[in-house]
Each structure stands twice: as structure tokens, then as C-alpha cells.
Amino acid sequence: MALSRDARLMSGITILIVPTIMYGGWTLLGILTQGAVGPAAGALRLDETQWALWRAGHAHAGVWTLLSVVLQVLLDSARLSRGLTWLARICAPAAAVAFSAALFGLAFSAAFSALLYLGVVLLLIALLTTGVGLLRGLGATASGSPGS
Numbered sequence: 390m391a392l393s394r395d396a397r398l399m400s401g402i403t404i405l406i407v408p409t410i411m412y413g414g415w416t417l418l419g420i421l422t423q424g425a426v427g428p429a430a431g432a433l434r435l436d437e438t439q440w441a442l443w444r445a446g447h448a449h450a451g452v453w454t455l456l457s458v459v460l461q462v463l464l465d466s467a468r469l470s471r472g473l474t475w476l477a478r479i480c481a482p483a484a485a486v487a488f489s490a491a492l493f494g495l496a497f498s499a500a501f502s503a504l505l506y507l508g509v510v511l512l513l514i515a516l517l518t519t520g521v522g523l524l525r526g527l528g529a530t531a532s533g534s535p536g537s
Contacts, residue, residue: 395478396461403457403482410454413447439496446492453485453512460519467522477518484511 392400420435420443435443460481464474488508494501 393465396465399478400458400461403454406454410450413450417447442492442496446489450485450489453488457481457485460515463519463523466526467519468526469522473518477515480511481515484508484515487511
């Protein structure tokens with residue numbers, strides 16, 4: 390399977406986000422093992438709600454980033470205009486960043502709730518656009534596929 394230049398570009402950029410997720414895991418490990426943020430005990434302490442939000446932020450970052458890379462590959466097969474394809478390509482990783490950042494931020498301030506909703510909307514745009522584009526492509530490929 391050959392990826393388009395656009396899919397390679399966005400996948401490469403998205404994969405470069407992964408070290409930030411790894412750092413988040415390192416931070417969570419510090420909380421789990423030493424009760425404080427980071428590899429060594431520090432001044433910042435998290436209560437149970439903050440701890441849960443940080444775990445959720447880390448988990449969503451990893452899953453949504455992986456989903457973002459998968460969408461880059463699927464968008465190569467979607468039947469969409471160039472503009473809609475780029476909209477979905479950009480919204481997918483932006484959603485991962487916005488949503489997980491919102492969960493981390495909500496641990497300290499309710500002001501981050503808008504970022505949470507932004508992440509949800511961005512992922513919905515990416516998913517719905519990709520899904521519709523893939524379904525639109527069925528008619529073009531169904532007639533030439535075996536067993537149709």
C-alpha cells in the first residue's frame with residue numbers, strides 16, 4: 390500500500406506528537422509510584438479528581454492520536470474534494486491535542502471546558518467527513534470488485 394504525500398506528511402507530523410504522550414506516561418508513573426508529578430517527588434499534588442482527569446487525558450491522547458494516523462490512511466481512499474480531505478486530515482490530530490489538553494487543564498480550572506468541546510467537534514468533523522468520503526467511494530469501486 391502506497392500512501393499519498395499528504396497522508397505521509399500528516400502521519401509523520403502526528404507521530405511526532407507521540408513523545409509528548411510518552412512524557413505524560415512518565416508523569417503518570419511518577420504520580421502512581423511517588424504520589425507527585427514527574428519522576429521525582431515535587432510540590433504539585435493531585436487529588437482524586439485531578440488524578441482521574443490526568444489519566445483520562447493521557448488515555449485519550451494515545452487513542453485519538455492513533456485514530457488520527459489511521460484516518461490519514463483511510464482518507465487516501467475517500468472520495469472527497471481536496472479541501473474536505475485536508476479539513477479531515479487537520480481536524481483529526483488537532484482533536485487529539487485539544488481534547489487531551491482540555492482534560493489536563495480541567496484538573497486545575499473549569500475554563501478549559503471549551504477546549505474539551507472543541508476537541509469533540511474536531512473529531513466529529515474528521516470522522517464524519519472520512520466516513521462519508523469512504524461511503525461515496527463505494528459506488529466507484531463496487532462495480533469492479535470481485536463478487537459484486
